[in-house]
Structure formats: structure tokens, C-alpha cells
Amino acid sequence: MLQLAWRNLSQSRTQFILGVGGVALALLLMLALDALMAGSEKDLVAYIEGVGADIFVSQEGVKNMHMASSAITYRDLALASHAEGVISASPVLYTTGVVKTNGASVLSYIIGYDPNEPLGGPQTVVAGTTNLQPGEAIIDEAVARSQDLSLGDEVEIMGQDFTIVGLTRGLTNIVNSISFIHLQDFQALRGGEAISYALLDVAPDANPAQVAAAINARNPDVLALPTTDFSREEKQIIRDMSVELLNIMNLSGFLIGLAVTALTLYTSTLRKRQEYGVLKAIGAKNRNLYTVVMAQAALSLALGFVAAIILVWLLGQLLPLAVPGMGLTLTQTGVTRVLISALIIGVIAALTPAWQLSRLDPAQVFRS
């Protein structure tokens, strides 16, 4: 029966390509969207997860960076630094701004950090240095490439010119990029003594969650979160912002996949109605015929699924070349979800043909 299903499916090359291709494109829509979101999330928290901090300390009530504003004092920083288990506490200033160059403006998170502090700046650069001096900036290589910038060139940040002395990698995402300037320059441009976040490094034998809890208990003006929690909150913000769009797109993919699979199966069953009647007359049971239909659905979806995975992988390779900061990351959750969707599509799509076959009168073979 499986062989018959495969032969039925592949008998006409055009219908095979249209059927499997349609399913592949529908699943691709769902899979690519998920991979795009996963890639975006990964890029969006690249700074948070890559800066090396164990705990982020922010203003009370602020749990993330994206579209957030946090202001804490140096006293808060000092209090946090004295918590048990904390090795160092580094201040950073943060705002959303633009990097202007050659008449173009690139949206960017601006991070002000002190190179003399252990944390805050990029861990590595692909060109130049992390040892910033006042008047200097580090930008991401994707921005440099897109704006045709290189080390030594001038960019305007927060209304002041900075010389590029370093290029980072992987700090450009679908929304913006991250640029670094000296903490001193940031404070001078913004005014005031407040800082945005304190980045804490804790001893290897200390538990970041317990240290954070202790800081929160001691200072009600701040919120200390372990980096994993802080990163999760950042991702959640992005998800919450895009959840409706994501659901609509996923539903579209699901419906397209369902329509294509159901239509392919329906027409295929209708076309072979006489042959199924022959099989029934000869002695095939309804369950034998259901097996053929289900196997055809399963084969279409399995092939479509594999094709979609390959296409997403290819897109993942090509997309960043065309659109800097846009990456695709296949996640186990995303793949599983699309796989489950495909299974549901298969079952629903096979219902009508199976019903048709159950009602098929085998005696019709004598009436042709």
C-alpha cells in the first residue's frame, strides 16, 4: 500500500512538483518565520549574553533593555558591588539613538562604557581595539560594510563626531545595531550622574540568583536579575510585540499547507476513483485504502517538510549577505511545531478522501 501511495504521488511529475512544492512553500512560511524570530531573538540579546555579566542591575521595574529607560545612581552601583559574592560592578549608560554617516542614519543602541572597568564593552573586536578613548567609537562591521566605513572614519553619535577605532561582529540585528562610546563622552553628552545599568561579575562559586535576590532585598530602588532572566525578559518583549503578526503568519502558512495538501489529495483520489473501486472489488478493505491516502498525505508532507528545512537553511546562508543583521536560526521548538502542524494538516487533508473511499461502491467497476 505504501508503494502504491508513492507511485500514485509520483506518477505525474507536474502534479508531484506542484503538490510537494506547495506544501514545502507553506511549511517554509511557518518555518522561516520561526527561524527569523529565533535568529532575531538571538541577535537581539547578543550584547546581553555576550558581555560577560552574571547579573544586570537596573532601575526598579525595568527588566530589559529594548525600548526601556533605566536610571540608577553610583550609590546603587556601590551597594550592588558590596553584595556577597560580587567580584566587580561595571557601570554602563544606554540609550536608543542613531549613527550618522555619509548622510545616512543607522538606528543604534548606544552603550557608554569605561574601558578600565571589567565589563560593559564588547568582549572582542574583529578589527581595531576595545580600549576606547574619549572621542572614539566602536561600531559593528555590518554597519561599517553597509555604510562603507572603516577604522579611522568619522561618525556622528548623539550629535558629536567620533572616530571609529574598533569593529565588532554579530551585534547588528533586525531592528538596529549596537555602538559603543566612552562612558565619559556619554555622560558629557547626556548630563547628570545617573547610569543605566550595573553589570556584575560574581564569583564562580556564587549563585547569581541568590546574589541578585540579596541585592534586591537590600536596595528597593533597583532590580537585579541574573543574565539568563534578563535575557529571557528581553526576548519576551520582542515576542510580545510580534506575537499577533507571528500567529497570523503561522495561521496563513497552516491554511495554505492544508489547502494545498487537501486539494492535491482530493484531486488525486478523485482521479483514481475507478482504481480504488477496483481495489475494493478485488478484496481491499477500507483500511487498506485509508492507508494509501494517509501515506500519500504523509509522503507529501514529509517531502515538503524536508524541502522546507533545506530552503530555510539556504535562506539562512544567503539572507545575511543581502540584509545585514537578518539571520535565520532553526530551533528545535520551531521545527517540532511545524512538524506537528504538518501532521495535523495531513490528518485533516486525508479526511475527505477517506470519507469518499469509505462510500465508494465496489460494484461500480462493472458499470464502467
Added chain:
Amino acid sequence: MEPIMQVEHVTRRFGDGETEVVAVRDISLEVTTGEVILIMGPSGSGKTTLLSMLGGLLQPSDGRIRIGDDELTELDESRLPDVRLQHIGFIFQDFNLLSALTCLDNVALVAQLSGISRKEARRRAKELLEQLGLGHRLNFLPEKLSGGEKQRVAIARALINQPDIILADEPTANLDSHHGHETMRLLRRIAKEENRSVIIVSHDQRIKDIADRIFWLEDGEFKNVVEMALDPVCGMSVDKVSAPAEAEVDGRTYYFCANGCRDEFLEAPEKFLVDKLPPVHKN
């Protein structure tokens, strides 16, 4: 000889009340092993309905049909596919091969449906097709075959589970004269040498030549039954009742198309008591 199929007072009605139509009316028939039965009749006479009931595809309104030990009319619907699979081989007017499968797979599939492993089913199918002269067409799709070849594949498919009865619906309708004749001879060989009963529904007068009995169906009833015999001398099919000549040798009666044939036969009967049909395979 014990009949392999018994049909007793079978009637089939469609609709009820004023719209009731009796398609088959009080038909009785016994089919013995190795017998070739031809059912003829005009369009709308009930041939298809009768064939459907004999094949376990349609239940009679009244009467009983028994195949071997199975009483079809008392079996649950869910048991009928197994009876069809094991006891009946079907040959259709349009061959009705599965277009996506090769000759080999078309035949093997039916064996697989009866629970035989794929490997064994393919082995049997290959052997059968080779015996029917289709060894060079095993991996051909039906669309690449001639009408005669398609019908031989259909016959192989009907035989693969070694059924007791072959039901053939207009087996020569879509064949040219040569292939029609070839198919008729093959069906007769199968009946006589493999001890299978063959029931044929057809308009084709040529099939009379291979039939042991001919039933004329009209208005759902058998109007006339003709028992046929082959003239052992010239091979012509003759009606036993109206045969111009007959002779008895060793307790058996032979029928002839003319006195000349009878005289020739009586001069040396042993010369003619050999089946002139070519040998057929045995499973």
C-alpha cells in the same frame, strides 16, 4: 461433482413501492469445478447485477449464494472482502489495472492484500506472468502494453490468489479478434487444466465456443439454457440438444457439427481424444 458455487432463488430489487425495480428475479444456478459458464443477454437484462451478486459485491434481496463453505448472503459486510480475495478472481472489461503500478506490482499487490509477504507475492507474480508470456513486460506500466497484454496481466491478477471462481465481465470487449480469441482460449485452459470455474458475462458470440453452458438472461430471468460441446474433430462449438450428430464411446457422449465429423471420429476415436488446446501452467 460437488458444486463450487450454489445460487438459490436469488432476487434483487431496487427501490420500493411504485418505484421498485426487480433487476434479477429468482435465479438459481450451480457451478461445478472446471466449468465455463457464459451468461448472455441484452442490455438492462440484469447481467451486471447478477455478476455483482455472484462476486459478493452486492447482496441479494432474497435467495442464497454459497461459495465453498461460505454463505455469502449470511456473511457480515466486513467479511466479504476476504471472501472476494480468497475465492474470486475478477477480470474486467476495461482491464482496470492500476496505472501507477508495473505489471509485476499490479499482480503482486493482490497477493499482498491477502497477507502474503511482499517478497513472496512478487515471486509468485513473476512466475505467473512469465507463464502467461509476459516475462519481458514485468516492469512495464499498463500504458505501455497492448490490449491483449493488459488482459493477460488482468488474468494473472485474477489468478494470483488461486481462487475457485473467475468472474469475467466482457473480457473480450476491448480486444481485437486475435487477442479476443487468445483470451478465450486462455480462460478455457484455466478452467479445464487448473480446475477453476469461470463465469463470463458477455455479448461476444465467439465466447460460445469455449462455454460449457450458456445462459440467456432477459428481464432478470434465465430464459434459456444451452449446454455446449466441442466437436472433437473440427473443434467447433455445438449445442448438445440440436447437434446434427452424436456418438457414444466408452460411456461418454460426443457431439458433432456434421455426420462427416462423426464418421471420421468413429474410425479412430483415440486420434481425437487429445485436448487440442496448448498446455497451460500449473501452480
